[in-house]
Amino acid sequence: MLSIIQAAGWPIWPLILCSVGALALVLERLVYLRKVRVAPEGLTDEVLTVAKQGVPSTEVLKKLADNSLLGSVLAGGLRAWSSDPRAPESTLRQAFETAGRSAAHQLDRYLNAISTIASAAPLLGLLGTVIGMIEIFGSQAPGNGTNPVQLAHGISVALYNTAFGLMVAIPSLMAHRYFRGRVNDYLHDMEQASERLLLQLMRQGNR
Template sequence: MLSILQAAGWPIWPLVLCSIVALALIIERFLSLRASRVAPARLVDEVMAVTRASLPTVDTVNKLAENSSLGLVLAQGLRTAMAEPRITDANLRASFETAGRQAVHDMERNLSALGTIASAAPLLGLLGTVVGMIEIFGASGASSGTAGANPLELAHGISVALYNTAFGLIVAIPSLAFYRHFRARVDAYTLDLEQAAERMVPHILRLTTSRR
């Protein structure tokens, strides 16, 4: 592998860097976008059960906010209701929307970088191939005085230059696949957050009404 990298020339090293960064981003997103960290399955039901009779204490809300992204959204709605006993439906929904946008922004962190690598890696590979071809034909012309030097040497040089294109595709294809996978997962979690907020709005309004 090291000999291939050395033969491919300097243009392949940006691709090596992209592959390392892409792998790190994929691992980080896999860990960050787990269901237990974003939207636990039974969290809404548990919150509604705990707050069936009244709004929770501040400590309970703080623990909920630390639970997950969904917990942070629900906690924001509860905090708004606790701070404003006569809160309206529109204000409560606005509070949930603000927290939801922040949660979605956090889930999308680093996805743009992964998408950029998926788009740029083939271009970097093509650039490396073009640079390699220029060097090959330039060296052949300078050494022989013609453009048709030893065909075997040219074929070997072209195959080495194509390493860049191949490596660029090797980096780009998995990066694009994981980018699409994470985008779909974020979209699914966003829907979960919206549905949870829709369930909590009438529940919280009922609690605030009973306190008046």
């Protein structure tokens, strides 16, 4: 591998940095986007049960917000309701949406960086190959003929950059699509949970 990197020349180093960055971001998202950290099972039902018993205390709301991203969204709506149990639906919905936007921002973090690496890696690989081809043909002295074996070897070395660029881009693209699907699922779950809690809070406020 070291000999391949040395043969490919300096253009392969940006690709190596991209591969390290992509690996770090993918591992971070794998850890962060765990279900227990974003939307634990049964949390919505627990919150609905607590809300039926009356306005939750500040300590309960803080624990709920620290529990997970879904908990922070539900806590945002409960805070607005606790400050005014007869608040109109538009006020409560705005509180849920504000908390939801903050949660969505946390879920989307680093996904654009992974997508950028997936898009840029093939171009960097192509750039390295083009630079290698220019050097190969530029080194052929005019009038002395061309050594086909040496030329073929030089072209194969130049193509290392393209191959490495694809090796970085394909896993990065697959990871981005996977994480985007998980984020969309989480956002849908949060929206459904917020709607359930909103309906219950409105019923309790209208009693």
